Amino acid sequence: MASDLGAWPAEQASVLLEVLQRDGLNPEARRTREGILVLVPDEQSDQAHQVLAANMDIIARAARPSGHGPRTRSRPARRKAEPPPRRRRTDQDPSLTSERMLRIGPAIALFLITLLLAGLVPGGALPILAAGVLASIWLLGKQTQRDQDDD
Numbered sequence: 001m002a003s004d005l006g007a008w009p010a011e012q013a014s015v016l017l018e019v020l021q022r023d024g025l026n027p028e029a030r031r032t033r034e035g036i037l038v039l040v041p042d043e044q045s046d047q048a049h050q051v052l053a054a055n056m057d058i059i060a061r062a063a064r065p066s067g068h069g070p071r072t073r074s075r076p077a078r079r080k081a082e083p084p085p086r087r088r089r090t091d092q093d094p095s096l097t098s099e100r101m102l103r104i105g106p107a108i109a110l111f112l113i114t115l116l117l118a119g120l121v122p123g124g125a126l127p128i129l130a131a132g133v134l135a136s137i138w139l140l141g142k143q144t145q146r147d148q149d150d151d
Contacts, residue, residue, distance in 0.1 A: 002028060002040060002041055003041070003045035005038040005039065005048060005049075005052060006038065007032055007034035007035040007036065007037050007038075008037075008038060009063060010035070010036055011062045011063055012059050012060075013029060013036035013038055014036075015058060015062040016038055016059050017038065019051055019055045019058065019059070020040065020052075023047070025051065026040065026041060026044065103147070104140065106139055107136040107139045110135055110136050110139060111132055111133070111136045113132070114133070114136075115132070117132075
C-alpha cells in the first residue's frame, strides 16, 4: 500500500520527487486531473512527510515564475478558439429593442384598443377585456411561432 502525499502542479511535483529521491526514498508519480499525484510506500511515509516539511520552501519556489526582481505574471496559455455562444433573441441587446417592439406592437395596440372599448361600453367591459386579452395572447403566440419557424 502506498501513502498519498497529495496532487501537485507539474513543476512542484518534479521538485518534490527529486527531493524525496535525494533522501533515499522511492516515490511514485501518477498524472491525474488535479495534477501529479505523489505516492510513497507506507513504511517510508513518516520520513517522506519530514522531507516534505523540511523542503517546502524549495518546492514552493518551483511554482513561482522565474524572473528577476518583482514577481512577473506569466501569460495564460491560449485556449483553442471556441465559437461564440449562440445568442438567443431574448438576450438584452439594445440593437434588438426596436425589433422586439415591432414584434409585440400589434398585440399591445390590440390590448389598448380593448381597454378603450371596455371604458366606452357600459356593462360589457368584462367580456370585451377577456376577448382582448385572449386575442393579444393568441397574436403573441403566432408571432413567436413564426419566429421559431424562421430559425
